[in-house]
Amino acid sequence: MTAPSPSPSPAIVSVTSVSMHFGGFRALDDVSIDLQRGEIHAIIGPNGAGKSTLLNVISGLLRPTRGDVHYGDQRITHVPPHRRARLGIARSFQITSIFTGFTVHQNVQLALLAQRGDCRHPFRLTGERYRDEAHELLARVQIAGMGARMGGELAAGDRKRLEFAIALAGDPQVLLLDEPTAGMSGAEREIVVGIIRSLSAERQISVLFTEHDIDMVFDNAHRITVMHQGRRLVQGTPAAVRSDPRVRDVYLGEGDDAHV
Amino acid sequence: MTAQPLPPLQPAAGSAALSMRTKTVIVGGLIIGLYLLPFVLGESYLFLSIDFLIMALFAVSYNLLLGQAGMLSFGHAAYYGLGAYTVAILFNKLAVPVYIGLLASPFIAGAIALAVGWFAVRVTGMYFAMLTLAFGQLLHTVVMGWYGFTGGDDGLPVMPPDWLLPARNYYLFVLTVTLVSLAALRLITLSAFGTALNAIRENRQRAIFVGLGVRNYELGAFVIAGAFAGIAGAMRAPLQQMAFPSLLHWSQSAEPVLMALAGGIYTFAGPIVGAAIFVFTNFVITTYSEYPLLVFGVIVLLVVLYLPGGVAGAVIAAWERLRRRAR
């Protein structure tokens, strides 16, 4: 049930020859990757392969030692992360990042206020602004009933869904999701996967995500990039990646019994 | 990441606890009471009340940083002192009356806060605390040493006009300026800007990735807090009929920190309650002890240990419990 591949279009994000060094350690070593408009693109690879680091470079959390990141025609290598967020690059974190002292509703409301530029105004009252839109976003990830609860009270899977709703708040063009379904129940996964697929199909939003659940990746990604020790090992359609012997080596070599 | 020296608390707890109508009644009653006060209180208590109002504004301005944005500034007195000197210098050099000088004070204090904050918000946590402390002491040293302009350690005399000299009149003037300032600060804390500051305190990284340029917001908070501290200081100089360099000193900076902690940093009213406790203990203690700030420090220590939400937080929590039991 692999989703049909979108017709080739100009890349919305392109990473060119990026290296990321921490001291002498190369977390990314000359990695290039492009993300097409409307594409669902998975990054897989063993722990420590550099998947999160790559998302951090694209979102601006890290500035690469070498190489460039483009967003459409714009070179964003040195654009600070909050501007990238306003440009339409939203993200989630491997360790879920929400406002634990805000209610669930306030979490999404703040994201809407920030994305729409309201926060610059010291006399524009927050009040019930964007209540309906916040509610819609929560309904989308099916946690609308929890709006009044504190973010910090939520179970792990609900937190992930809240973070997903926060990421959706500004109508992003690009979603960078770091293990979006980790720790979720089967039903929760279905919800997240369903949203990702519909965003891609109906609104041409591009999704770049990392994931350990190999079945989920092969069922839903249009393209897959396999990373290993900071390098891009293989890139291609699920079918091509599945049959690549190097991929098998990496996974078996790591003692990982994933069914590639 | 910002250092987290304070107990985590739900920021919404205070405001959600009381209904809008209850709050309106309480605040309205207090305001009316405060305007009637000079007609029942004797002069010495009136001076004490003026002291309280000024300290309340000083503490609330500070809490925009500590409680709302999670920024631990140790140099807030610098802007308080600059407000006092704005009034004093305008009066001495240009014969500008103090109530006009007061209008200038938030702009001067805010402008200097902008210059200091521009550097200070580049770091967070303890480093931010140390930078604000260092800049505060720098400003203190400048005021102390620039005899020709500031009068150095002799201070600068300030003479209010005749109509502001009677305690009752000055009290009513200070009350009005303080209430208008507190109303403005209240709007700011409830604004989208204020919500953004809460978000930065809660989770700086998440705030960045929803699109907030956190440094600019921190700088904005620093300037606003400095400007309102300037207004508080501008009301202090005519009260003492003097502007002293000690108003900028780091030991003066400890006062808003302690007042905010005593009253509670996660409610708007907290620092006002803290200011009341502070002014009252000072008044009682000064007769017995040479070190009133030390005594107040111990009180704050006990409050922080046993009432982590501060006195205002504890009162609201108790009210909540009572109401729930009544149902």
Ligand SMILES: Nc1ncnc2c1ncn2[C@@H]1O[C@H](COP(=O)(O)OP(=O)(O)O)[C@@H](O)[C@H]1O
């Ligand atoms: N900020 C950092 N400082 C030092 N090393 C880091 C940092 N971030 C990641 N690394 C290292 O880079 C490598 C890749 O990490 P990461 O991108 O998180 O891997 P993955 O997400 O694929 O599991 C790991 O060895 C990790 O320890």
Ligand SMILES: [Mg+2]
């Ligand atoms: Mg990772």
